[in-house]
Amino acid sequence: YFPLLKNRGLPHESEKKKEVMLTAYDYQTARYAVEAGVDILLVGDSLGTNVLGYSSVHDVTLSDMLHHTRAVKRGAGTAIVVSDLPYTSMKTPEKCRDHAQSLLENGADMVKIEVETGRAPYLDLLNREKIPFCGHIGFTPQTPGLSVSLQGKTARRATELLSLAKHIEHAGAKYLILELIPYNIAAHITSSVQTPTIGIGAGPYCNGEVQVWYDICGISEKTYRHTQVFAPVGREIRTAFTEYVHAVQHDRFPTIKNAGVAPEETLLTLTG
Numbered sequence: 001y002f003p004l005l006k007n008r009g010l011p012h013e014s015e016k017k018k019e020v021m022l023t024a025y026d027y028q029t030a031r032y033a034v035e036a037g038v039d040i041l042l043v044g045d046s047l048g049t050n051v052l053g054y055s056s057v058h059d060v061t062l063s064d065m066l067h068h069t070r071a072v073k074r075g076a077g078t079a080i081v082v083s084d085l086p087y088t089s090m091k092t093p094e095k096c097r098d099h100a101q102s103l104l105e106n107g108a109d110m111v112k113i114e115v116e117t118g119r120a121p122y123l124d125l126l127n128r129e130k131i132p133f134c135g136h137i138g139f140t141p142q143t144p145g146l147s148v149s150l151q152g153k154t155a156r157r158a159t160e161l162l163s164l165a166k167h168i169e170h171a172g173a174k175y176l177i178l179e180l181i182p183y184n185i186a187a188h189i190t191s192s193v194q195t196p197t198i199g200i201g202a203g204p205y206c207n208g209e210v211q212v213w214y215d216i217c218g219i220s221e222k223t224y225r226h227t228q229v230f231a232p233v234g235r236e237i238r239t240a241f242t243e244y245v246h247a248v249q250h251d252r253f254p255t256i257k258n259a260g261v262a263p264e265e266t267l268l269t270l271t272g
């Protein structure tokens, strides 16, 4: 079944490299990601819980997104910057369009919109206004009451996701994010639409992958099946901070080598 994927074969059979997307929330992280070869930087609204300490993704404002989009853009070079339309943008299709335009004016190359049933007027308006966008289906964190769980295990939900994917394709999306979708269903969706799919917790048969950088660096408080810690950066930060505190408290840092010195005469003018 899997080798029959229309758009691309299994990863080892494919000539085309997968698209690599990673979240970025600031200038330095954008630089690191781009230097490492990341194709697409996602200023996700996971910004709220990861960086801003909000308890919910619903608290993220447009102004938060604009502020961090500008920061990421400054470090993005030629990488594509995608910015999330926050929950507050989704009150009406017109508000969504206006917020999308603000994100584009502040450095985003594309916006990302979470799609559940009922969002057709939003997609159609973005399409009509020629606003480049990326759809996001499956587990959509902005949906109130949707538990963090695999989406599309039942025939009914899988059918619903496939039809959302097709609508997103027809509305002209540049990419389609598949979050927490069984890998066989994600493979089927990938083979059913021309829009490149980018998975997270959706298995290896998508056209690309996205991860939250705090997760792959072990900075997040939780660990999840859908991710992997590629380097324990969180542990390294903890070590650095702890050693810094001890070094200052025990007079091992700073030393005179960490500062300049004035000529003796200068000091004499002060001491008389």
Ligand code: KIV
Pocket: 023, 042, 043, 044, 045, 046, 047, 084, 177, 179, 200, 210, 211, 212
């Ligand atoms: O906000 C985010 O980080 C996201 C990704 C998990 C896709 O939407």
Ligand code: NA
Pocket: 044, 045, 046, 084, 141
């Ligand atoms: Na998001």
